[in-house]
Amino acid sequence: MKFSDILFTRAYTVPGSFANLERFVTNLSRRLDLDVEVTPPVCEILVKDALSALRRVPLIENEHDAEEHLVADDLEKMFFENGSFAWRGEESIDIEARLHECVPVVHDRLERIGLQAAEVPLRIVDRFPEPFDQFDWSAFAPDGEDQERFAIRPGVYFRRDRLRPLYSEALFAHEVIHTLTGAIDPEVYAMGLEEGIAEIVGSCYAALGLMPPEVLRNILVHGRHGCERPKLWSVYLDHTRQAYLLFERYGLRGLADIIGRGRSFIHEVERDLILGKELDLDIGSGLFDDETRSLLEFHCCTYIPSHVFTPLEYLLIRHVERGRNLDEVCHRAEVRSSIGRNVLRGLASRSALFVQSRGEIVFSNVERYRDLEDSGGPRVLRYLPSSTVPA
DSSP states (O other): OBHHHHHHHHHHHSOOSBSOHHHHHHHHHTTSOTTSBOOHHHHHHHHHHHHHHHTOOSSBOSHHHHHHHHHHHHHHHHHEETTEEOOOSGGGOOHHHHHHHHHHHHHHHHHHTTOOOTTOOEEEESSOOTTGGGSOOSEEOOOHHHHHHHOOOSSEEEEGGGOOTTHHHHHHHHHHHHHHHHTTOTTSOOOTHHHHHHIIIIIIIIGGGTSOHHHHHHHHHHHHSOTTOOHHHHHHHHHHHHHHHHHHHHHHHHHHHHHHTHHHHHHHHHHHHHTTOGGGOOOOOOOOOHHHHHHHHIIIIIOOOOOEEOHHHHHHHTTOOTTOBHHHHHHHHTBOHHHHHHHHHHHHHHHOSEEEETTEEEEESHHHHHHHHHTTOOOOSEEOOOSSOOO
């Protein structure tokens, strides 16, 4: 595997404190050759060299230094356990083979709720068929109209250079739902509520047959709760919340019934949801899968994505504790006090997570979130890597 594949695997299996996965990877690309094929010894050397380069500054004085320190912390958490380099056999994983292996699992999961998806093949290509070759997508699912107008064979298409471990498997489960709706009334444009239903039935329920819920939770956090991601991902999350209401009312059987009636009907259901008429829908109900519900409750209701800070703010706030003075917080964060004190004063008023008076932390909720994270919970306090990395 390339180092980038192992990096993404670790990002989805080990909770990181970064609020934008792509920016985190971009930062590391300035320190590491992400395309190099790695063995365990090579991987260890690459990671250790990157950690040394990122932690070159003994006392932090600006955002760039803070960011490199935090990127190093996340990289170390991903690759080290109890102070030792941890290898999990990722070099033997074949991403394409794993993606093909997930196809019958997804088909079986969907058949359990009444959806017939066995005729949906997977196609991994170097470039998408025209006219879709102009888009920078990772995957797409052509419908009957695409087959008629452009002679595109049905299936779920993935670009080989955009494959990603774990994420692509969940994405396949999502895209299969579009092939089912597109087979009924392909002339109707998708998007809207259909994306939310595909997230629940595909990316959550069906994908739970492929990977543990904690991995899917990380995929959803990075994919839908990332900060300063494309607006489209926020739209997907909004429609997932719509579909979650339907799930709670009608279960997976109800969502399967909606899928089976096509895109025009899905748009009608979306209109009824916005008008508050979701209780009047004439659809089936049942199959309230507890594992899917737990994942959706986290994704749509309980996760807090709003506590995102600059790297310097985050580095300081994670050392905030009631009874500490500002200089002590700066010392623990390895930030120059003359810089850190002013950042902390402003952060106290903006974040409302803690209160400082006369240079001392007098109230704080930071410790509560830190305890949550230390006990294995998701990262609630996060930092936003910069969009560009200085040379």
